[in-house]
Amino acid sequence: MRTPRFAFAESRLLPDTRIAGPMPWVIAIMMFLMVLVAGGGLALAQAARTMGGDLANRATVQIVEANGDFREAQAKAAAAMLARDPGVSSVRRVSDAEMATLLEPWLGGDALKGDLPVPVLIDVELRPGNQAARLAPQLSRVAPAARIDDHAQALAPLTKLLAALKWLAAALVLLMAAATAAVVVLTARSALNTHRQTIDVMHLLGATDVQIARLFQRRIAVDALAGGLLGLAGAVAVLVVLGKRLAALGSELVGSVALAPWSWALLGALPLAGMALAMLAARWTVVSALRRIL
Known part of the structure; x- marks a missing residue:
């Protein structure tokens, strides 16, 4: 005190x-x-x-093909192949409405109504421990026009x-x-x-x-x-x-x-x-x- x-x-x-x-x-x-x-x-x-956390196990597959019929066929083949792969957790094709929303700021609201060849996008979620680069050889066989983008690698x-x-x-x-x-x-x-x-x-x-x-x-x-x-x-x-x-x-x-x-x-x-x-x-x-x- x-x-x-x-x-x-x-x-x-x-x-x-x-x-x-x-x-x-x-x-x-x-x-x-x-x-x-x-x-x-x-x-x-x-x-x-x-x-x-969001992008480490995610990738995007693009089907870049001018011919609409070939593009659609390769998109279906790529989606089926990815769905069968044991290292893939989920596969989701981006809808036409979502693509229109993405392209509208640059190409306008009628981007998908004309003859403009718009690539098909497929969102892929991988299981932990799997790399997107491993899917590239298989994709090239079923869909030659496919390109795979690894989100984690792009944002590294x-x-x-x-x-x-x-x-x-x-x-x-x-x-x-x-x-x-x-x-x-x-x-x-x-x-x-x-x-x-x-x-x-x-x-x-x-x-x-x-x-x-x-x-x-x-x-x-x-x-x-x-x-x-x-x-x-x-x-x-x-x-x-x-x-x-x-x-x-x-x-x-x-x-x-x-x-x-x-x-x-x-x-x-x-x-x-x-x-x-x-x-x-x-x-x-x-x-x-x-x-x-x-």
């Missing part, structure tokens, strides 16, 4: 500036950037997982880019955490130098280095939490607005860049982690400095 003299010393040692002082605002800015970068990294990781460069950006975001979060700790260290050292005489008096009154360090910890913890919550609120507002803008695009690929509920919980815990980091940095700084002084 603190004595009245120690309570008075605390108020003199660290005046109750909080939001009026510079450190909470610096921490708020760092937390704002940290949450934005962390949110972007988590969204990219979620997008990479979504694409990997994009997946690698997302993974690289995810790790870059993690590195930036660590750098900003280190910068936040540096701000706390500088603030604690400045307070030690400013109130050196008060600290000497507290030592004469019997206060230990750990007790003095706790005074710094409590005050810096409040400042760090206040700044962290302020930065979190601003970053969450920005992330929500960006999420709505991305959802309005209507793209499945862009729409996969979203935050899961557990990601929001992780972002919400960042101010608490920042407060703990600030407390540890302040304690280490004060105790180390006082041991060198005495």
Whole structure:
């Protein structure tokens, strides 16, 4: 339990500036950037997982043939062959209505009503452990005009880019955490130098280095939490607005860049982690400095 003299010393040692002082605002800015970068990294990781799960075992077979009768015959033969293959989980031919919807933005609504040769598309879902390239020789025998596109292979460069950006975001979060700790260290050292005489008096009154360090910890913890919550609120507002803008695009690929509920919980815990980091940095700084002084 603190004595009245120690309570008075605390108020003199660290005046109750909080939001009026510079450190909470610096921490708020760092937390704002940290949450934005962390949110972007988590969204990219979620997008990479979504694409990997949805496309890892999928492929598309195209029947590109100018003659309509030959195209239809090869499409039926290819679908029958794929359905019999033990490595194929499901086979679905894209309907004419779906093809018209896909081509309408480029060719107009009457694209399938004329003589324009439109390829036949067959969606193929493979069983785990099977590769789409294995089907190519069999397809070429029953449907010479068939082409097979492996979705995972086509999007591999994009997946690698997302993974690289995810790790870059993690590195930036660590750098900003280190910068936040540096701000706390500088603030604690400045307070030690400013109130050196008060600290000497507290030592004469019997206060230990750990007790003095706790005074710094409590005050810096409040400042760090206040700044962290302020930065979190601003970053969450920005992330929500960006999420709505991305959802309005209507793209499945862009729409996969979203935050899961557990990601929001992780972002919400960042101010608490920042407060703990600030407390540890302040304690280490004060105790180390006082041991060198005495």
